Amino acid sequence: MKKVWLYWVLGPLVLALFIAFLGEYFREEAVIKYFPLDEKSQFTSYKTNLEFASQEDEDEYEVLWDMSSKTDEKMYLRQDVSLLYVNGRLKGIMSKWEENVSEISKQTSLHGEDSKKYEAISFHHGEIHRGEEPIKSIQATSKDTLYVIDSPHSTRTAFHEPSSSEEKEWKKRLDHSIQQQIEAQWEELLNYYQVPRNQYTLVPLTALADYEDKPFPGTTEENFQRIKGQLWEGLYKNYILGIADTQTNHPIQSYIPLILFDNNGKHLMVLFEDDTGKKHQLIQYY
CATH class of the missing domain: 2.60.40 (Immunoglobulin-like)
Incomplete structure (x- = not known):
C-alpha cells in the first residue's frame, strides 16, 4: 500500500519537476522568435x-x-x-x-x-x-x-571617430589590415559553397544595424521587418547558440559572418566558419 501511495504522490511530482526543467531548458535555448x-x-x-x-x-x-x-x-x-x-x-x-x-x-x-x-x-x-x-x-x-x-x-x-590626422591614419591602417583578413576568409567560404558573388550584395553581420531605418538590399518596406526578425531568429539559433555551446577547447575566434542578399530579392544567405573550423551556410527564403 505504501509503495502505491509513493507512486501516486512522487510520480506526478517527479513528472512536474521534469516538465518544469524541460520548459526552463527550452526557454534558455530558444527565446528569440x-x-x-x-x-x-x-x-x-x-x-x-x-x-x-x-x-x-x-x-x-x-x-x-x-x-x-x-x-x-x-x-x-x-x-x-x-x-x-x-x-x-x-x-x-x-x-x-x-x-x-x-x-x-x-x-x-x-x-x-x-x-x-x-x-x-x-x-x-x-x-x-x-x-x-x-x-x-x-x-x-x-x-x-x-x-x-x-x-x-x-x-x-x-x-569612436578619429578627430586628428594621427587617429585617422591609425584607423585607416587597422581597417585595411583587418579587412584583408576578413576578405580572405569570405573568399574561402564563397569558393567552398560555389556562390556567384556578382548575384548578391555582400554585407558583414556587424553592418546589419546600418539598416535600422532602411530595408536590406533587394527587400521592400513591406517585407523588411519580417525578413530582419527571421534573420536574427536564425542567427540566434544556428550561429550564436551553436558557438556558445560548442564543447571544445578552441577559443572563440571565428571571423565576422557574411550576409549575402540576393539581387533578385528572393533570398539571403549567411556564410561563416565556427570556432572549430567547420564551415556553415544558412539560407533564408523570403
Whole structure:
C-alpha cells in the first residue's frame, strides 16, 4: 500500500519537476522568435556601448561593453543579445532575458593589449502577449565601434571617430589590415559553397544595424521587418547558440559572418566558419 501511495504522490511530482526543467531548458535555448510587429508598442531607448575604461598597466587596458534597451510598457518576454568582435574575430557573446519587464541591461569588461578595433552589434527584442490576441513583437538593432591605439611610438588613446590626422591614419591602417583578413576568409567560404558573388550584395553581420531605418538590399518596406526578425531568429539559433555551446577547447575566434542578399530579392544567405573550423551556410527564403 505504501509503495502505491509513493507512486501516486512522487510520480506526478517527479513528472512536474521534469516538465518544469524541460520548459526552463527550452526557454534558455530558444527565446528569440519572430512574431508580427506590434504597432502599439515601441522602444523608448536602445543602445550598444563600448568604452575605454582604464589603463591597468603599461601593457594592458580595460574596455567596457554594455547593451541596454527600454520599452514603453512591460512585456511578456524581453531579450537582448550582443556580439563583440575584436580585429574582426568573435571575442564574446552577451545575452540576457527577463519576463514581465520593460527595461533590460547587461555589462561586462574585457582586458586588451596592443592596438585593436572593437565592434559590437546587438539585437533588442520584445515578445508581447495580450490575452487572446495573436502574439506580437518589437525589435531593434544597435552597434558601436571603438578603436584603441596602443603603440610604443604613440600615446595610448581611444576613440569612436578619429578627430586628428594621427587617429585617422591609425584607423585607416587597422581597417585595411583587418579587412584583408576578413576578405580572405569570405573568399574561402564563397569558393567552398560555389556562390556567384556578382548575384548578391555582400554585407558583414556587424553592418546589419546600418539598416535600422532602411530595408536590406533587394527587400521592400513591406517585407523588411519580417525578413530582419527571421534573420536574427536564425542567427540566434544556428550561429550564436551553436558557438556558445560548442564543447571544445578552441577559443572563440571565428571571423565576422557574411550576409549575402540576393539581387533578385528572393533570398539571403549567411556564410561563416565556427570556432572549430567547420564551415556553415544558412539560407533564408523570403
